[in-house]
Amino acid sequence: MKDMVASGETEYLVPERVWQEFAKGLLEEHPGRMFEVLEICGLREQLLPELETQPEVMSGSLAVRFALLCWALAEDEVETLCRRLRVPNEPRELALLASRNRAALEMLRSASADEILKLLKAADAFRRPERFAQLLEVARLAAHGTDFSSLEKARIAAAAVDAGAIAQRGGDIAKAVDEARLKAIAEAALPPK
Secondary structure, three states: OHHHHHHOHHHHOOHHHHHHHHHHHHOOOOOHHHHHHHHHHOHHHHHOOOOOOOOOOOOOOHHHHHHHHOOOOOHHHHHHHHHHHOOOHHHHHHHHHHHHHHHHHHOHHHOOHHHHHHHHHHOOOOOOHHHHHHHHHHHHHHOOOOOOHHHHHHHHHHHOOOHHHHHHHOOOHHHHHHHHHHHHHHHHHOOOO
């Protein structure tokens, strides 16, 4: 592998094949070993320059593991890495979602109902609850076991708001739905004052 890197042969690797091998390594019991080998042979710098560090703990699906790997990266870095490796949609979308919402997730302990609703909407949590659950898994692993159950309670409570019934009342429907969701979030997920 060192000879391949030194000769420049690795510059002509097919990105889809690189992703396939990279994905296999990520799903191993100890993916850190793959990174050690890539570093020793000089290939990590060439293929994965954005990934200077790896998480201590890595588990879950391929999409969760890839998003966890990209957790600390800026959105443009995630996009560049995904383009270079031709990352398939599911892991790419979750990694970008994590990058876009990392700050909001890290500030969750002090978040208001309004901030929680903004996060839920930005993460498309009402239409794609299974992907939101993956995002919370990534955040939990990145934050070394931080409990995000209150955010899931907030999502469930806000999703239970009957938008159809609100729409029948007329007026500014979007505002009325948001107000009902804010109330539901405050009741379900925020500590009493």
